[in-house]
Amino acid sequence: MEHLSAEARAVERTDAPPDAVPDGQSSVDSLDETVLLDVRDVTLRFGGVTALDGVSFDVRRGELFAVIGPNGAGKTSIFNCLNGVYRPQQGTITLGDKRLVGRAPAAIAALGIARTFQNLGLFEHLTLIDNLMLGRHHLMRTGFLTGMLWWGRAKREEVRHRAAVEEIVELLELEPYRRTPAGLLPYGVAKRAELGRALAMEPTLLLLDEPVAGMNLEETEDMARYLIEVRRELDLAMILVEHDMRLVMDLADRVLALDFGVVIASGTPDEVQRDPKVIEAYLGGAA
Numbered sequence: 001m002e003h004l005s006a007e008a009r010a011v012e013r014t015d016a017p018p019d020a021v022p023d024g025q026s027s028v029d030s031l032d033e034t035v036l037l038d039v040r041d042v043t044l045r046f047g048g049v050t051a052l053d054g055v056s057f058d059v060r061r062g063e064l065f066a067v068i069g070p071n072g073a074g075k076t077s078i079f080n081c082l083n084g085v086y087r088p089q090q091g092t093i094t095l096g097d098k099r100l101v102g103r104a105p106a107a108i109a110a111l112g113i114a115r116t117f118q119n120l121g122l123f124e125h126l127t128l129i130d131n132l133m134l135g136r137h138h139l140m141r142t143g144f145l146t147g148m149l150w151w152g153r154a155k156r157e158e159v160r161h162r163a164a165v166e167e168i169v170e171l172l173e174l175e176p177y178r179r180t181p182a183g184l185l186p187y188g189v190a191k192r193a194e195l196g197r198a199l200a201m202e203p204t205l206l207l208l209d210e211p212v213a214g215m216n217l218e219e220t221e222d223m224a225r226y227l228i229e230v231r232r233e234l235d236l237a238m239i240l241v242e243h244d245m246r247l248v249m250d251l252a253d254r255v256l257a258l259d260f261g262v263v264i265a266s267g268t269p270d271e272v273q274r275d276p277k278v279i280e281a282y283l284g285g286a287a
Ligand SMILES: Nc1ncnc2c1ncn2[C@@H]1O[C@H](COP(=O)(O)OP(=O)(O)O)[C@@H](O)[C@H]1O
Pocket: 046, 049, 050, 051, 069, 070, 071, 072, 073, 074, 075, 076, 077, 078
């Protein structure tokens, strides 16, 4: 039953109560089966270029879901559709019971989707702590200005937000860099700080766009370790977009492989890694 398509799984889930799942389930099937994000038949075009062509998949609560594919496959485009930066011409995207297509990026962030960027998205002149505090901005009821007018309430809120940020600093072992301007952080640490900024938003779904791009082996292993730690400590689902297949194979519960905007394989990391179409796409890209 691990070989069912995403559609078949979705049907199976809606039709069968959780306790009706047969024995012999894989580790993937023992995950929380609740669908958090449902992407159906999404097509995105730029003039003559079809960046995404009828892409469908779902992500379950607490799942680490990976999207792989060669450069230009459409990975970043998926994220831009999920967070409202691009509007697909066709298809639906649903988070819980909320339809996302047509909503503005800020509205989608407020619904619980946070992202990191392929290129760093930190404010270089602000300290690491202040960057993380900005990540919480949408959670703050009192703005900076009203905060000054209503000092007591703002003070209590600030204490709460600082405490949440400090937890992330501890989780990601960023203590030594708390007061360092983001622009001066070593590259690997800056990528981790960006992860921290996204986590500070308390997302239910975190989108990670090539979190190890440009990293050496040691930095990559570090990042993998922190991602595992984040998963263990926080209740959130992650979609990891990655060019480098090795990282994905170690971390992901399920993998979706894209090439030229089309889904060419999906399943467990093992299934996808062995899929001839995936091997072909990667070898073709390298040639
Ligand atoms: N804003 C855009 N305008 C025009 N074409 C774009 C735009 N964004 C992406 N594309 C095209 O869509 C395709 C997929 O790009 P992208 O999603 O960035 O791929 P990946 O992240 O997998 O490398 C590419 O052909 C790219 O050139």
